[in-house]
Amino acid sequence: MTKPLIGLTTYQSANAENLPASSLLQAYSDAILSVGGLPVLIPLSFVDKPAELANLVELMDGLVFTGGGDIDPQRYGGTDHELSTGVDSGRDSLELLLFELLVERRKPLLGICRGMQLMNVALGGDLYTDLSTQRPGSLKHDHDPDRPRTHIAHGVTLSAEGKLFQIIEDKTIPVNSLHHQGIHRLASGMLVQGLAEDGSIEAVELVDYPFCIGVQWHPEWLMDQNASRKIFKALVDSAGGDHG
Numbered sequence: 001m002t003k004p005l006i007g008l009t010t011y012q013s014a015n016a017e018n019l020p021a022s023s024l025l026q027a028y029s030d031a032i033l034s035v036g037g038l039p040v041l042i043p044l045s046f047v048d049k050p051a052e053l054a055n056l057v058e059l060m061d062g063l064v065f066t067g068g069g070d071i072d073p074q075r076y077g078g079t080d081h082e083l084s085t086g087v088d089s090g091r092d093s094l095e096l097l098l099f100e101l102l103v104e105r106r107k108p109l110l111g112i113c114r115g116m117q118l119m120n121v122a123l124g125g126d127l128y129t130d131l132s133t134q135r136p137g138s139l140k141h142d143h144d145p146d147r148p149r150t151h152i153a154h155g156v157t158l159s160a161e162g163k164l165f166q167i168i169e170d171k172t173i174p175v176n177s178l179h180h181q182g183i184h185r186l187a188s189g190m191l192v193q194g195l196a197e198d199g200s201i202e203a204v205e206l207v208d209y210p211f212c213i214g215v216q217w218h219p220e221w222l223m224d225q226n227a228s229r230k231i232f233k234a235l236v237d238s239a240g241g242d243h244g
Helices: 026-034 044-048 050-060 087-106 114-122 163-170 225-240
Strands: 005-009 009-016 022-023 037-040 064-065 108-110 154-157 172-175 190-196 203-206 214-217
Touching: 005 050, 005 087, 005 225, 009 087, 026 037, 026 225, 037 044, 044 050, 044 087, 050 087, 064 087, 064 114, 064 190, 087 108, 087 114, 108 114, 108 154, 108 225, 114 203, 114 214, 154 163, 154 203, 163 190, 163 214, 163 225, 214 225
Parallel strands: 005 037, 005 064, 064 108, 108 214
Antiparallel strands: 009 022, 154 172, 154 190, 190 203, 203 214
16 A cells, blocks of 8 residues: 655755755654655755646645745735844745645645644734734743754644644644744634634644644644644644544
8 A cells, every 4th residue: 555645845945055945844754754754855846847837736645734934924915023033035925826736736735834834824913023022921932952843832722623633632632832923813724623722823724625634832842742743643644634
């Protein structure tokens, strides 16, 4: 039996000679492999090749929109912020087109951190460009470089009505937190499926869709937790034809 092919978005980097590269931390591909999927990295070379990208999408069974730098605020009518980092208009363009192509074909999607935000922007929602300065009372959500990425930052309470609760089978889960932006105005067609203790949106789901879930934390770093494994396993199972 052929294993599901799962695309993984990448980000722009450079080698020691300052030559451009498309990169991704290995934790994502390790997570997909560990639950029976075949990870395929999508290079930024596709940014100006929509026909070739569409051909690749036909081959993929599902996709993960990975974490990374901030989405250009011009994409959602926001304003630049002094704490914005890693803005890459090319990556934004590629991923917005990927979202459109995957949704047209109703293929399974998982958005992680930036990936969840990207899905919200793609559907017409917007973001806080910085939670700490624009959302009074927010917890510290941004990455602390003195702590490992596995550090548990806070809990998330899931909606008992959502697909994510059905997957994880637990209403409250501990998560890590590596972001400084977050969903402000939720896009039409999206439902909130998880909230942090400060009320910020931590999980969403696209309604009337086989599998389209976004999480604001990074489950790829928490694969020793049953909840994280269940998220990736549900994506791979859906990509393999098990839509639940």
